[in-house]
Amino acid sequence: MNLVxxxxxxxxxxxxxxNQLLAQENVQMPDMVSVELNGQILKRTKFDxxxxxxxxKVEFLYFMGGGKCL
Amino acid sequence: MSLTEKQIERYSRHIILEQVGGAGQEKxxxxxxxxxxxxxxxxxxxxYLAAAGVGTIGIVDSDKVDLTNLQRQIIHHTSDVGVEKxxxxxxKMRAINPDITVQTYQTRVNAKNISDxxxxxxxxxxxxxNFPAKxxxxxxxxxxxxxxxHAGILRFHGQLITVLPGETTCYRCIFSAPPPANxxxxxxxxxxxGVLAGVIGSLQATEAIKYLLGLGKLxxxxxxxxxxxxxxxxxVKLNRNPNCPLCGEKPQITKLKDEEQAVCDLKDCxx
Numbered sequence: 065m066n067l068v069x070x071x072x073x074x075x076x077x078x079x080x081x082x083n084q085l086l087a088q089e090n091v092q093m094p095d096m097v098s099v100e101l102n103g104q105i106l107k108r109t110k111f112d113x114x115x116x117x118x119x120x121k122v123e124f125l126y127f128m129g130g131g132k133c134l
Numbered sequence: 135m136s137l138t139e140k141q142i143e144r145y146s147r148h149i150i151l152e153q154v155g156g157a158g159q160e161k162x163x164x165x166x167x168x169x170x171x172x173x174x175x176x177x178x179x180x181x182y183l184a185a186a187g188v189g190t191i192g193i194v195d196s197d198k199v200d201l202t203n204l205q206r207q208i209i210h211h212t213s214d215v216g217v218e219k220x221x222x223x224x225x226k227m228r229a230i231n232p233d234i235t236v237q238t239y240q241t242r243v244n245a246k247n248i249s250d251x252x253x254x255x256x257x258x259x260x261x262x263x264n265f266p267a268k269x270x271x272x273x274x275x276x277x278x279x280x281x282x283x284h285a286g287i288l289r290f291h292g293q294l295i296t297v298l299p300g301e302t303t304c305y306r307c308i309f310s311a312p313p314p315a316n317x318x319x320x321x322x323x324x325x326x327x328g329v330l331a332g333v334i335g336s337l338q339a340t341e342a343i344k345y346l347l348g349l350g351k352l353x354x355x356x357x358x359x360x361x362x363x364x365x366x367x368x369x370v371k372l373n374r375n376p377n378c379p380l381c382g383e384k385p386q387i388t389k390l391k392d393e394e395q396a397v398c399d400l401k402d403c404x405x
Contacts, residue, residue, distance in 0.1 A: 070368070070370075071368055095313055095314050096313045098308050098309050100370070100372060103371065103373055104373060104375070105307060105308060105372070105373075105375045105377070107377060108310075123370050125308055125309075125357065125370070125372075126288075126291075126293075127265065127286070127309060127313050128286025128287060128288045128291065128292070128293055129262075129263040129264065129265070129268075129286055129287070129288060
């Protein structure tokens, strides 16, 4: 099936959960990623049970620090 | 307030803009912006806001300039190494534009002091690195209803979002709580391309000026991400999160608290 991951069309096997997708996309540190699925932020506790569907739009959002340590 | 002849000359490229004009410039001169962190993001933001004639600029930082800062924190010069960052930043901003007032706060923001500091300002720029400070700024701006620009940078990537508290998507709508200890590398551990701070900090200053003048469309409900290697900007639409612990339907956070410092726990961290 086709997903749009961070704006890019990607073909993946059917039936993957969000957690499995994170693993497949080689997201090294899933704890530092928020996931938006079709415009809504997905609760972390639901990563395991949420099965992706054809044409889903997924955004991986990363924690990023910045200018300086206060 | 009416502009002097010198001011009309200094700000002529603003004044000539139909959307700014003399009235807009006067508005900037009577506006107050707070920059939290005189580092990579705060440096270009401070310089541009000073040049733009934002009348009062507050700057919060507790550190001294370190040699490792100079690769990206362009408000500090080699001769400033060892000098308080707020002092160094104040000197540069005043040198660019003696019209402005610079308020300095030699401190770190915490749950006790942040509300009193931000309350005096029209807009806040988050130029901090560590996540407890980013969450604290988000929460304090929510309780005080002060708009702010959040930003982060790491390696070759940057991102930012503007938040109108209570109206648009906040930082906790996206990330409900700081990441676990050592889950996210800091700039000192992972590195950052210096110029990235200039790009993102300048965008934060742009948002501040747009907000103050009521111009255009703010970067609200949208996280702008920048990939310097691909030279690609993406605007990721992010709706408000009904489960947000701060501004959601059932808020669990009702007062400020200091989050645990989970990331920069290296003893010699010099982000």
